[in-house]
Amino acid sequence: SGSASSGSASSGSAASAGAGAGTGAGAGAAAGAGATAGAGASAGAGASAGAGAGGECPEGGVRLAEGDGSAAMGLRAESVQLVNCGAEPYALDGYPDLRLLDKAGAPVEATVAHGSAGITTGAPNVDARARRLVIAPGQAAYVPMVWRNLVTDSTVVATDGWALEVTPRRGAPTLMLRLTRPVDLGNTGKLGIGPWQELPR
Template identity: 65%
Template structure:
């Protein structure tokens, strides 16, 4: 009788142990290794490298001449700006007197500005503005110069100051007109006046 109870206890213990073993939580599987991350290394820009130069349209305009802004000077409200007309064609180009000038706003609409020959009423002592008109013949590749002068004055706060961003000229009567968006717009204040000089042979 005692033996049966002992066997019964052993069997029960084995069964309980088996059940407990079956109910135990297995260890979590190890995660599979993910892809290796390699950061992309961008090349450091060379600050000493020259900046790319803007492209220029080398096509010669209709009429065989090109208008070029050459720069100027400003002092005590007085402005002088220079230009050249370059013969980019294949034939001689004859100029005489003054260019026919029209001033435009940013929408290319005409501005009400008085354009006069010479510097009278604006200043004195500007030889390239006050020079006498002369005949100038440009061989292919040669250039003629001309200049403009004005004062940047605001004498009436009720009148809007005028800025001229676009210049239009006819180099000679009947010639195709040339347009140029100015790198240095004319800041006329509210004087409403601009003086121009005649064509002169550009220094070689």
């Protein structure tokens, strides 16, 4: 599993997400396929997604939506959905470029890693093998995320991410999603993500 520092990850190499080109707002509320992520936190809640209701479809034909989440014993599991709101099929391959932002919109210093290594065990959707997939208009894919909310060093400020900048695939416009639940990393400074996966209908 590859990883990238300074809050962005790509398929094997670090990449900085550019300026946000839209606001995710889809109606689907789901996190994926019901995989257990360690100490009682579910890495996916398994629900279907709608086509998203967020006004005009952003440039690129896709929009972001926040999935369901779970938390147990400091272990967090969430997901980000990508809804195809355009008229054409949308191809994805591997991992998105992803960057955390704080409430003020400034980048959060964190490592975004591919997979759950060093965070938890037993999160098969986060550790799934990357593969190419195509989402039809009105359908959705998701990226699972996992992290620990731990404060182990009182001299290091705990960090929260309140928005995500996501570039779904190389060359695509970057989208921004404001979160209702923060990515509260404590001072671990690490977020694990899985590859794009089909959202169960």
